[in-house]
Amino acid sequence: MPRTLYDKLVDTHKVADLEGGEILLYCDFHVMNEYTSPQAFSGLVEKGLPVLRPDAQLAVVDHVNATRRREPPDAASKLLIENLKKNCDTHGIAYYGLGDPRQGIEHVVVPQQGLVAPGMVIVCGDSHTTTYGAFGALGFGIGTSEVEHVLATQTLRYRRMKNLRVTISGALGPGCSAKDIIMKVVQVIGAGGANGYAVEFAGDTIAAQSITGRMTICNMAVELGARAALIGVDEVTTAATKATFKFERETWRSDPDATFDREVVIDAGEIEPLVSWGTSPDQSAPITGTVPVADDPLRQASERALTYMGLRPGQKLQDLPIDGAFIGSCTNSRIEDLRAAAAVLKGRRVADGIRAIAVPGSALTRLQAEAEGIDLVFREAGFDWRAESGCSMCLAMNDDVAMEGERFASSTNRNFEGRQGRGARTHLMSPAMVAAAAVAGRLVDVRDFPPLEEA
Incomplete structure (x- = not known):
């Protein structure tokens, strides 16, 4: 049967069927920050559980740190940062802290470090994890209890979503950018209008976007209520993916005859700044x-x-x-x-x-x-x-x-x-x-x- 890119990603990462229509989903990579991870590590300690795959985790300081200077702005922020480093040291997890040349906003750092590739499932305690859909990867935000579950098992309880395709065609006018594209999509569909859907962006307007533009579009797709955003793999994706990753380009695209539960079409020529x-x-x-x-x-x-x-x-x-x-x-x-x-x-x-x-x-x-x-x-x-x-x-x-x-x-x-x-x-x-x-x-x-x- 023809399948969407989203269904391919879920199918290849399903570990088992669970009761109530849920599945157990394997996660290739997990990203953490200093703000959403402390309770998860505390939960591991209380249960006496280790981190199953330290090599599949990354911790980045980005939420509470100051940007004028290299230090936390207050005592509470300093404690959050220190706790994250301590937990990473304890469990052998890679840590990009203040002063590290790799430090930065997590959804900027991960692609920059070549840690995302088509076909992956990436999770993080931050809703804008949808950014990784620009690479043909399934990325989504998770809560603190789910962070703990991923640390302990590298899996999540997951409910499959419906498929929504947004096709944008035509040339963008002067002064318009990827930000205007996604703001138009959010305007048309509405905040929460894509609740329960995984959104795939398609059309020649999307194909013409750089990988950076695609990241902007997938990043803000969560403002539609979508928990996942995806763009099929093409030469732009291939050029932006580190050579260390090997993948078949055609695999990580929706099949030509794949059926979507909902379709939205937008004329790029109607988009203004x-x-x-x-x-x-x-x-x-x-x-x-x-x-x-x-x-x-x-x-x-x-x-x-x-x-x-x-x-x-x-x-x-x-x-x-x-x-x-x-x-x-x-x-x-x-x-x-x-x-x-x-x-x-x-x-x-x-x-x-x-x-x-x-x-x-x-x-x-x-x-x-x-x-x-x-x-x-x-x-x-x-x-x-x-x-x-x-x-x-x-x-x-x-x-x-x-x-x-x-x-x-x-x-x-x-x-x-x-x-x-x-x-x-x-x-x-x-x-x-x-x-x-x-x-x-x-x-x-x-x-x-x-x-x-x-x-």
């Missing part, structure tokens, strides 16, 4: 538009979002002043993202009074950017170029926090209430759009900011 206006990633609109008002049954959620964001229907998005700009996160902090922002910033200055921050996704990304002179472009423009890597202002779990009422242009993945700080207001957009907003001091169309060398 997008910005979020509300408190959910699906509440977005073209930068050329206005703040909308939702019809029932979404009116109540829309009105709450407008109140929190300090907006009213009909306001022009390009009239909204900002207090700050942030470029970073597991969605958009790779070298290609930094290059795109630098192309906008070169020869320009951040507007007066704007707090602008750039945090490279890993130590290696920072070094590469500095070798290319990208850091100088950011610094000369007035950005605070951070010396260390981490999640930073994406989730305000460290000392990078937006103040109450501050409005930030952000290249991150979530604009929930309080996500970047208590009472902070987040507008999601691409890195290039963030850079343009920082220069203008307001939300603005990046198409009005061509590189000065070409203007």
